Amino acid sequence: xxxASALSKSALKTVPAxxxxxxESVLPAGQHGIKxxxxxxxxxxxxQTRSDRFKSVNVAxxxxxxxxxxxxxxxxxxxxxxxTAGHVDGSxxxxxxxxxxxxxxxxxxxxxxxxxxxxxxxxxAAANAWSAFDDALAITVSGEEAKEITVTRSTLGNSTRGAxxxxxxxxxxxxxxxxxxxxxxxxTENLEIILGESANLTVVSLQxxxxxxxxxxxxFASVGRDARLKHVVVSLGGSIVRINPSVRLAGPGSDTLLLxxxxxxxxxxxxxxxxxxxxxxxxxxxxxxxxxxxxxxARTVWIGDVLIGNKAAxxxxxxxxxxxxxxxxxxxxSIPNLEIETGDIVGAGHASATGRFDDEQLFxxxxxxxxxxxxxRLVVRGFLTEVVQQIGSPELEARLQLAIEAELIGTxxx
Amino acid sequence: xxVLEIKDLHVSVETDQGTKQILRGVDxxxxxxxxxxxxxxxxxxxxxxAYTIAGHPKYHVESGSILLDGAEVLKMTVxxxxxxxxxxxMQYPVEIPGVTVTNFLRTAKTAIEGEAxxxxxxxxxxxxxxxxxxxxxxxxxxNVNEGFSGGEKKRNEILQLELxxxxxxxxxxxxxxxxxxxxxxxxxxxxxxxxxxxxxxLLITHYTRILRYIHPDFVHVFxxxxxxxxxxxxxxxxxxxxxxxxxLVPSNxx
Ligand SMILES: Nc1ncnc2c1ncn2[C@@H]1O[C@H](COP(=O)(O)OP(=O)(O)O)[C@@H](O)[C@H]1O
Ligand SMILES: [Mg+2]
Numbered sequence: 001x002x003x004a005s006a007l008s009k010s011a012l013k014t015v016p017a018x019x020x021x022x023x024e025s026v027l028p029a030g031q032h033g034i035k036x037x038x039x040x041x042x043x044x045x046x047x048q049t050r051s052d053r054f055k056s057v058n059v060a061x062x063x064x065x066x067x068x069x070x071x072x073x074x075x076x077x078x079x080x081x082x083x084t085a086g087h088v089d090g091s092x093x094x095x096x097x098x099x100x101x102x103x104x105x106x107x108x109x110x111x112x113x114x115x116x117x118x119x120x121x122x123x124x125a126a127a128n129a130w131s132a133f134d135d136a137l138a139i140t141v142s143g144e145e146a147k148e149i150t151v152t153r154s155t156l157g158n159s160t161r162g163a164x165x166x167x168x169x170x171x172x173x174x175x176x177x178x179x180x181x182x183x184x185x186x187x188t189e190n191l192e193i194i195l196g197e198s199a200n201l202t203v204v205s206l207q208x209x210x211x212x213x214x215x216x217x218x219x220f221a222s223v224g225r226d227a228r229l230k231h232v233v234v235s236l237g238g239s240i241v242r243i244n245p246s247v248r249l250a251g252p253g254s255d256t257l258l259l260x261x262x263x264x265x266x267x268x269x270x271x272x273x274x275x276x277x278x279x280x281x282x283x284x285x286x287x288x289x290x291x292x293x294x295x296x297x298a299r300t301v302w303i304g305d306v307l308i309g310n311k312a313a314x315x316x317x318x319x320x321x322x323x324x325x326x327x328x329x330x331x332x333x334s335i336p337n338l339e340i341e342t343g344d345i346v347g348a349g350h351a352s353a354t355g356r357f358d359d360e361q362l363f364x365x366x367x368x369x370x371x372x373x374x375x376x377r378l379v380v381r382g383f384l385t386e387v388v389q390q391i392g393s394p395e396l397e398a399r400l401q402l403a404i405e406a407e408l409i410g411t412x413x414x
Numbered sequence: 415x416x417v418l419e420i421k422d423l424h425v426s427v428e429t430d431q432g433t434k435q436i437l438r439g440v441d442x443x444x445x446x447x448x449x450x451x452x453x454x455x456x457x458x459x460x461x462x463x464a465y466t467i468a469g470h471p472k473y474h475v476e477s478g479s480i481l482l483d484g485a486e487v488l489k490m491t492v493x494x495x496x497x498x499x500x501x502x503x504m505q506y507p508v509e510i511p512g513v514t515v516t517n518f519l520r521t522a523k524t525a526i527e528g529e530a531x532x533x534x535x536x537x538x539x540x541x542x543x544x545x546x547x548x549x550x551x552x553x554x555x556x557n558v559n560e561g562f563s564g565g566e567k568k569r570n571e572i573l574q575l576e577l578x579x580x581x582x583x584x585x586x587x588x589x590x591x592x593x594x595x596x597x598x599x600x601x602x603x604x605x606x607x608x609x610x611x612x613x614x615x616l617l618i619t620h621y622t623r624i625l626r627y628i629h630p631d632f633v634h635v636f637x638x639x640x641x642x643x644x645x646x647x648x649x650x651x652x653x654x655x656x657x658x659x660x661x662l663v664p665s666n667x668x
Contacts, residue, residue, distance in 0.1 A: 369496035369525035383512030
């Protein structure tokens with residue numbers, strides 16, 4: 001039930017075919033063969049190199065969102081026109097954070113030199129947030145010792161908001177930053193993550209919003225020489241949650257691990273468009289997103305773009321997405337794309353698969369004495385644990401295991 | 415002394431063409447320690463009997479009864495049947511994504527015993543059973559049946575049989591699709607389980623070849639949803655020579 005392709009040394013500029021799988025029955029994602037680039041051939045629309053997408057911080061530079069755009073075509077855009085077209089409140093909001101000696105959390109003005117250095121909006125909701133914010137929340141990490149901080153937003157409420165956050169890890173610093181989101185929200189925002197030379201930063205964005213919340217986020221990361229970014233997206237609660245991380249491996253020897261964990265239940269739309277740009281030699285990336293779907297109308301989208309630029313000799317990359325479908329009536333889209341502009345690569349590959357937990361599996365487990373409830377728990381926990389265990393924060397990992405089990409039970413009531 | 419009694423069992427299944435009668439009055443009593451072979455042509459209802467004993471929801475019991483030491487099995491949930499001591503080695507074992515063999519075995523053992531097995535002896539038992547079945551250690555960390563070959567799936571079924579120690583096991587065509595080496599290994603496993611626990615066995619097969627390695631006390635010929643004839647091991651030899659032709663009534667042909 002899986003398809004994978006691996007590519008070692010190759011001189012081709014390649015764009016493999018994307019694959020989408022809607023899961024009603026067992027759905028292998030198909031073979032993602034590496035194909036030769038096809039522009040110039042009759043009938044083909046040339047594929048735009050990912051790094052060439054239009055960027056602007058000004059909302060007026062983007063056309064109104066129709067839902068036909070590549071970045072929006074999987075999203076229920078009609079349900080959040082207030083965030084793409086309306087005025088959003090860009091004022092400060094309450095945040096709580098656990099104290100940590102070498103991490104400062106403060107509001108900084110739009111003129112802060114760091115703003116705009118990690119990335120720029122490529123779509124209208126992101127530009128809307130960028131145009132609107134008054135001050136940015138800046139989380140600045142220094143100090144070489146390992147440490148953890150949790151920054152919580154729990155009282156955003158239901159009026160529309162635009163926000164901007166910066167996380168900067170100074171050269172050689174080390175930390176885990178957990179961004180915890182609970183309560184209500186109608187939020188569009190940008191997060192910039194800047195890693196100095198040899199910094200080692202883990203950023204966890206945890207979405208445990210109320211059932212009606214809408215959250216659109218773009219995370220832009222820039223990873224310096226020999227720095228390492230672990231980025232984790234955990235989306236459990238919220239009506240529509242769309243977190244799009246893009247990471248530019250900017251310095252030689254930079255390294256990123258992008259993890260994702262999502263559990264969509266009835267009516268939920270959870271989306272993530274992941275983009276890794278290898279823009280320096282000897283850079284390395286791993287992407288691993290896993291999701292479970294349960295209940296009528298549960299919907300997930302994963303798009304994984306990896307671009308290995310012409311400056312990025314000797315890179316190693318692998319991305320995968322796996323979905324576990326627990327009931328009928330769900331849909332999981334999983335679309336990996338790999339673009340390679342250099343012949344000198346160590347490895348590049350991707351895998352995508354959507355598997356189904358069905359009545360026969362349940363019967364098999366029950367026939368070994370395992371109750372139905374335990375059987376589901378076993379399968380989901382087994383599936384998602386791989387990602388949970390890589391987060392590297394024992395307390396958070398334990399809490400997430402419980403949250404996942406609560407998801408399982410929660411949807412049984414709906 | 416445990417006993418499994420199947421009495422006048424009638425079972426149907428819902429199909430697109432309506433209700434289809436499959437079992438038409440099965441009577442069978444198995445005592446602990448006995449090996450009963452059920453032999454019959456494809457489509458005669460053997461798997462239906464196996465699944466009905468295990469409690470698969472697709473099969474509707476119209477009438478009859480299955481008693482385990484006097485208790486009505488048909489009233490039990492699937493998992494309760496397993497905990498009561500019944501085991502089904504499936505003809506087509508199911509892949510379970512995300513669950514490793516190790517995790518699955520421990521969870522099943524815990525469910526059946528009502529408490530977690532003592533870690534050290536359990537790990538030792540699992541290793542030993544895997545070695546006996548010539549299963550590579552790496553299997554333990556693979557997801558249940560995912561990417562297993564046909565033979566590996568069958569070994570994995572027998573591994574469970576050996577570790578879960580049921581009172582009665584139904585083996586549904588465990589022999590089919592196995593080469594002779596695998597057939598011997600699997601048969602040894604079944605014989606070992608019987609020697610260790612004295613379980614009763616219902617050995618469902620289409621061919622006689624597994625009966626060279628597992629010796630039945632009784633042979634039942636299963637045709638058109640019921641037992642058409644029964645006898646001792648010599649009946650299997652006769653079937654080997656003559657096939658099922660003489661049992662097949664015209665209505666069942668085609
Ligand atoms: N779930 C089902 N749906 C429709 N027909 C079934 C189903 N299960 C079994 N049957 C039919 O019942 C008959 C007996 O099947 P089965 O018990 O599998 O036989 P055997 O194991 O002896 O080959 C066959 O004709 C088969 O097609
Ligand atoms: Mg059968």
